Amino acid sequence: MIIPRRGALCGALAAAVPLSRARGQDAAVLRLGVLTDLSGPFRDTAGPGAVAGVRLAAEEAQAALPGLRVEVLQADHQNKADVGAGIARQWFDRDDVDAIVDVPNSAVGLAIAGVAQEKDKVFLATGAATTDLTGPRCAPTTVHWTFDTYMLARSTGGALVQAGHDRWFFLVADYALGHSLQRDATGVIEAAKGRVLGAVRYPFPQTTDFSSFLLQAQSSGARVLALANAGADTINAIKQAAEFGLTRPGAGGMRIAAMLIFIGDVHALGLRAAQGLLLTESFYWDLDDRTRDFTRRILPKMRPDWRPNMEHAGSYAGALHYLKAAHALGAAAAKRSGSATVARMKAMPTDDDAFGPGHIREDGRKLHPAHLFMVKSPAESRGPWDYYKRVATTPAEQAARPLGAGGCPMLRT
Incomplete structure (x- = not known):
């Protein structure tokens, strides 16, 4: 089930929605947090389109993988590293979020990578571009999808x-x-x-x-x-x-x-x-039949008369591969260790309608x-x-x- 949520963090305008059940009641539910720009200069390149991609991935993974249950949250990092890091800590410590997805703005992305490594949670960098995420700031909990500089x-x-x-x-x-x-x-x-x-x-x-x-x-x-x-x-x-x-x-x-x-x-x-x-x-x-088919499926979730870009597609593909790996590892084990989940993601070949076949390198870079x-x-x-x-x-x-x-x-x- 996918449940958006709305909340606030230390006065920050972080958008998210309350979970329908008490926090921690069902530890087998995998929770994905889309941390993006919902109100600033990257709203169109990321924002609602990235959320749509993750929601589509959650729906398709639950339909294909028996017993998998997923919830999706969303928040606006306001292009501020401290706001983004604060939301990430709240999500990991209080809201039982297992993985953060997207994060346009490289400075915010680097901050999230640090928090995710500290908490042993997964960071799917599908919007940040800096190569430092697979260079001096690489981490066993980070996968850098989509593109880099x-x-x-x-x-x-x-x-x-x-x-x-x-x-x-x-x-x-x-x-x-x-x-x-x-x-x-x-x-x-x-x-x-x-x-x-x-x-x-x-x-x-x-x-x-x-x-x-x-x-x-x-x-x-x-x-x-x-x-x-x-x-x-x-x-x-x-x-x-x-x-x-x-x-x-x-x-x-x-x-x-x-x-x-x-x-x-x-x-x-x-x-x-x-x-x-x-x-x-x-x-x-x-680009081809597979990208057109993916576009057909995501369009109902996007703004009218729009088309997905590579960041929207990356958020879909990264979330989908994470859910496949978490299901293969076992949801409970995936929730206990983000580094173990990323290791499983690296061990499994990737394949989706947005990017086709590929794999994740040792440093966390997704190759396509x-x-x-x-x-x-x-x-x-x-x-x-x-x-x-x-x-x-x-x-x-x-x-x-x-x-x-x-x-x-x-x-x-």
Whole structure:
């Protein structure tokens, strides 16, 4: 059974719903907490869509696995690490939550990873992007699903440098995601003999006017403006760059590299403004028969006239694999030990309609291909949400940072 809940934590606006039975009455129920952005700049890229993905996974797992019982909670971390960590402690200590899913915002994700390891509970990072989750901050209780900054940098950044776009300027959100995107993309660009001519960091989430930063980019001599941000900031920066004429065709025009952008962002921009953008996603609703079937099943749970993105799909797939592993281990054993459950997840191959077959590496990174897409022009689109054409696919093993390169302490002998 899936029961949303609403509660508050230390005055924080954390949304969740009361369980219908007394807490702890039924220890065999697996409880998943979707910790996401329900009111801020990542609401469309995560938020209700991530909750919908986890609810669908719970329904399908209960239908397929005899005796499995699941409840789903949700809360808003407000893009604040202390708020997120406080909700996680409440969920683990008081509300018998066994696993936390999603967590857009890398700073919040790193905080949750620490709490989950301390409490021996599972963290399914399907929305956080920083590679530190499988590097220096890796943990036996964390699985990093969907995407990370290395995957995005290698796919999008590598393709642009190979095409001759070798002079870059970074516009960076001053928080963990922005820093990680800049670091990993810079490594890819320089390895491919490109150059980073400059960068500017801006305060998040206070900044909405990017004009002064865009002028710095324009005067740098760079040919590529790399956006190391996400959500509403990416949309605003692209719109303002067009207004300033930065992307005007011709000798002076810059190419925009949106290092983390979702199909909902393209929808908000419109094809006329977004056409020609190169971007990377590990899921596209219209990629193949399996992704279309998954989309058909999740649509009734999402906002009207919308389509799932890779984060929504990752929340579904990560939760589904967790529930399969917990059922195989036994619900009571899974509730006792998050690290034992993650070990079982790593031992089992993954397979779902969103990402197809794959597996989870020793450092906790879930492996699947990364797809480089180009946004279609209005004339190329056949209808609503027909936005992408695939340019290239990076195989799963190449889309993840090399296993020994991240500094994960779990790999030390």
